Amino acid sequence: MRLLLLPVLVLLALWPVPAGAHVVAPGADLRIAQTIAGAELTITVRGVSRTPSPAVVEIEAFNPVPDLPVELAMRSAESGRVSHARVRLAAGRPGPYRASVQVFQAGPHELEVRTPAERSVLPVRVLVPATSPWELLIHGGFYVAGILVVAGLLTGGGSRPVSAVAVRTGGVVGVVALTVAVMSPQLPAPVPDGSAPTARDGAVGGRPYVLATVRAQPARPAAGTEFTLLIDLVDGSTGRPVDDLVLHHEALAHLVVTSADGGYFRHLHPVRLAPGRLAVRLAADRPGRYLASAELERTDSGGQLVSGTFEVTGEPAGPPPARPVAPQPVTVPARPVAGRPTTVEIPTRGRLRPWLGMPGHLIVRDRAGGFLGHVHATPGRASGLSFTFSFPAPGGYLAWAQYAHDSTIETVPFTVTVGTESGT
Numbered sequence: 452m453r454l455l456l457l458p459v460l461v462l463l464a465l466w467p468v469p470a471g472a473h474v475v476a477p478g479a480d481l482r483i484a485q486t487i488a489g490a491e492l493t494i495t496v497r498g499v500s501r502t503p504s505p506a507v508v509e510i511e512a513f514n515p516v517p518d519l520p521v522e523l524a525m526r527s528a529e530s531g532r533v534s535h536a537r538v539r540l541a542a543g544r545p546g547p548y549r550a551s552v553q554v555f556q557a558g559p560h561e562l563e564v565r566t567p568a569e570r571s572v573l574p575v576r577v578l579v580p581a582t583s584p585w586e587l588l589i590h591g592g593f594y595v596a597g598i599l600v601v602a603g604l605l606t607g608g609g610s611r612p613v614s615a616v617a618v619r620t621g622g623v624v625g626v627v628a629l630t631v632a633v634m635s636p637q638l639p640a641p642v643p644d645g646s647a648p649t650a651r652d653g654a655v656g657g658r659p660y661v662l663a664t665v666r667a668q669p670a671r672p673a674a675g676t677e678f679t680l681l682i683d684l685v686d687g688s689t690g691r692p693v694d695d696l697v698l699h700h701e702a703l704a705h706l707v708v709t710s711a712d713g714g715y716f717r718h719l720h721p722v723r724l725a726p727g728r729l730a731v732r733l734a735a736d737r738p739g740r741y742l743a744s745a746e747l748e749r750t751d752s753g754g755q756l757v758s759g760t761f762e763v764t765g766e767p768a769g770p771p772p773a774r775p776v777a778p779q780p781v782t783v784p785a786r787p788v789a790g791r792p793t794t795v796e797i798p799t800r801g802r803l804r805p806w807l808g809m810p811g812h813l814i815v816r817d818r819a820g821g822f823l824g825h826v827h828a829t830p831g832r833a834s835g836l837s838f839t840f841s842f843p844a845p846g847g848y849l850a851w852a853q854y855a856h857d858s859t860i861e862t863v864p865f866t867v868t869v870g871t872e873s874g875t
């Protein structure tokens with residue numbers, strides 16, 4: 452009996468520990484937000500249960516939708532095999548648009564998203580459910596037990612010593628298989644095929660911070676003209692390009708660009724041009740100083756915020772932007788206090804739907820631009836959105852609540868003046 456339990460114990464001891472956060476379950480969908488060619492897209496790669504197999508790629512385009520051909524190429528990083536697909540976004544017709552690519556094997560892939568003017572190369576890992584060794588042990592155990600017991604009984608049951616041993620051994624094997632079957636829900640799940648090597652060498656402690664350079668190209672764009680905002684990410688320790696960003700709230704990076712006065716606000720999802728290089732196309736109507744902050748996260752490390760500024764030159768192109776009007780006023784407590792949770796109620800319109808994995812997002816900036824905060828809506832409300840935010844210090848804040856309804860991303864700007872406990 453002890454001899455039979457040995458393989459079970461050995462398997463338990465040797466079984467690799469699955470990596471912690473951000474492990475995408477095998478067969479699960481992968482969702483990546485991208486701002487490309489002026490369109491805000493959510494690209495979903497549907498999970499596959501085996502390879503080779505076709506995988507559905509769904510492109511959800513939010514309003515306003517341009518007329519845009521999109522070429523997709525799914526390339527295995529290991530074998531280089533590639534499969535192409537194509538969709539054409541129709542102006543004014545929000546998604547979803549569907550295409551199908553062939554996935555030849557599990558493991559790391561690159562999904563190239565190409566439009567006539569821009570291109571993004573997204574790292575995608577294809578995970579396929581693996582058969583658990585427990586399952587093999589249970590099925591094999593019952594099979595062997597059955598054969599031994601039946602053979603023992605047919606050859607004379609308890610009357611011949613050999614047959615008796617066969618019946619008894621069959622019984623023990625059956626009990627072991629049954630024990631494993633009963634225990635199996637508590638046993639570690641198998642590591643899916645295609646998984647990244649698990650970090651067992653202490654890398655979980657975190658990787659160095661990213662050093663980011665944010666710059667406009669051209670360096671001083673003119674108001675009203677399109678330019679590229681480049682974000683270069685290097686490892687703070689090695690100085691090498693950072694290419695281990697994990698999807699964090701369904702994007703490689705969440706970029707917030709605001710003008711100094713807060714009249715201009717964009718929440719964008721830069722394309723990945725190359726390892727450590729993200730980019731997004733922008734235009735700003737007013738000259739002045741702009742702030743750009745990106746939220747991102749490295750593998751096995753926490754999230755971080757990187758920032759930079761750039762200058763838009765020239766004369767204002769057109770009248771000042773009209774501030775979007777909320778359907779009803781935003782409800783903010785009369786006297787928010789610094790360091791204390793403040794609850795803000797946002798009335799919403801249309802049929803609410805999750806965007807970036809959440810019902811709603813609240814982005815808060817102080818007037819000077821030195822502070823940027825981001826919280827999510829409290830889930831479970833029937834109508835409207837509720838956010839709880841603790842303003843760090845007294846003063847004036849600019850805030851933008853964002854949510855998606857139908858095929859539109861709504862941005863609700865408002866301001867908050869925060870005081871202290873004593874009322875100053």
Ligand SMILES: [Cu+2]
Pocket residue numbers: 484702704705706718719720807
């Ligand atoms: Cu975002």
